[in-house]
Amino acid sequence: MPALTFVQATGERKIVEALVGESAMHAARRNLVPGIVADCGGELACATCHVVVDERWLSALTPRSASEDEMLECTAEVPTSCSRLACQVRISLELEGLILHIPRSQK
Numbered sequence: 001m002p003a004l005t006f007v008q009a010t011g012e013r014k015i016v017e018a019l020v021g022e023s024a025m026h027a028a029r030r031n032l033v034p035g036i037v038a039d040c041g042g043e044l045a046c047a048t049c050h051v052v053v054d055e056r057w058l059s060a061l062t063p064r065s066a067s068e069d070e071m072l073e074c075t076a077e078v079p080t081s082c083s084r085l086a087c088q089v090r091i092s093l094e095l096e097g098l099i100l101h102i103p104r105s106q107k
């Protein structure tokens with residue numbers, strides 16, 4: 001099971017074990033990571049699962065879809081080039097060690 005690290009704006013880190021094939025959002029929710037509300041349950045309709053991918057990991061992820069880009073315009077915090085919706089980040093073995101930052105506005 002790949003380990004993911006979620007980093008709060010305070011610097012607090014939480015390492016969780018993710019299942020291959022699930023989304024980073026589901027891994028966060030299963031492990032009670034603060035700041036990932038995921039109101040829509042992963043239907044790409046709420047933007048409350050906004051995370052900022054550690055820059056070193058950006059190229060390991062599949063690119064954002066047009067729908068994800070559109071929904072990122074609805075996030076509470078201004079998105080960056082490293083922003084993703086955690087429900088759209090599918091976990092694979094290659095993502096062992098992935099680091100995801102949670103925006104300050106999501107507590």
Ligand code: FES
Nearest residue numbers: 040042046047087
């Ligand atoms: Fe709603 Fe990701 S959980 S957009």
